[in-house]
Amino acid sequence: MHKRETSKIVLIAIAIMAVVVIIAWMTSTTEPDILDVPESEQAEKPVPNFKAIEDATEKKEAFFAYLKPEVEKQNNYLLSLRHYLQTLQRRLNAGNHLTEEDNERLIWLAEEYRVDEDIPAERQISDLLNKVDILPLELVLMQAANESAWGTSRFAQDGYNFYGLWCYQKGCGFVPSRRNSGASHEVAKFPNLSIATYTYMRNINRHSAYRELRHIRASLRRAQLPVTGLALAEGLMSYSExxxxxxxxxxxxxRYNQELITE
Structure with missing residues (x-):
């Protein structure tokens, strides 16, 4: 083959590769698919038998190893939603309009996080940014440990409910053995760990009982200070009687488990 023909073939190949790259770039998106609950690789893994682990440190390590990937997955999802909302905010501040798809996503987020859908989009986004944010890993893990007795409760073992979440439709979960007379709540049962953790985080981020936690978090954000579990715990006064x-x-x-959590 002549050198000129070889060069021509190489140029054609490069041109084809360039077209493929451009098409891939045009069809890709960095925006989150906010209509799906993110699920980690261990979403449906059976809950380990934490009762069988006698050594306290070993039990804690197993507990953290099971839950940490899920909490981190959900926090990354929240950060992606937050980035998306900030992008919409900048677009509106620049005088641009939202696309039809953006408006549909905004409607979904407003419903999901209980933000008034009748207010202007700018205010909806501002209100959502106060609610759509992370919960520190150490806070989530310690609440899970506290509510599930380090994963040994039957609600955690049989229903992925590490967070003591209630539901109010008959048959939605487990009937607690110590439920007060006349009470109708059940302890929620979930199909997997991802949905349980997503529901717990959404509850903290949207329920009026935890407005103070969100206020503390927003104040830390404005001051460009770390969002810590110790600080946000102050806003959980209503989580327990x-x-x-x-x-x-x-x-x-x-404080006691910080070193193990960060390993």
Whole structure:
């Protein structure tokens, strides 16, 4: 083959590769698929038999190894939603309009996080940015440990409910053995760990009972300070009937287990 023909073939190949790259770039998107609950690789893995682990440190390590990937997955999802909302905010501030797809996503987010859909999009986004944000790993893990007795409760073992979440439709979960007379709530049962963790985080991020937690988090964001579990625990006074004692216990657990959590 002549050198000129070889060069021509190489140029054609390069041109084809360039077209493929351009098409891939045009059809790709960095925006999150916000209509799907993200699921980790271990979403449906059976809950380990934590009761069978007698050594306390070994049990904690197994507990963290099971839950950490899921919590990190959900926090990354929240950060991607937050980035998306900030992108919409910048677009509106620049005088541009939202696309039809953006408006549909905004409607979904407003419904998901209980933001008034009748207010202007700028205010919806501002309100959503106060709600769509991470929950520190150490706070989630210590709440899960506290609510599930380090993963040994039947609600965690049989229903992926590490967070003490309730539901109110008959048959939606487990009937607690110590439920007060006249009460109708059940302890929620979930099909996998991802949906359980997503539901827990959404509950903290949208329920009016945890407005103070969101206020603390937003204040830390404005001051460009770390969003820590110790700080946000102060906003969980309503999570338990024990109130301040519950918050103090969570904070003590965070301090005591911090080294193991960050390993």
């Amino acid at each position: 024990r109130g301040a004692a519950y918050v103090n216990e969570l904070q003590s657990m965070i």
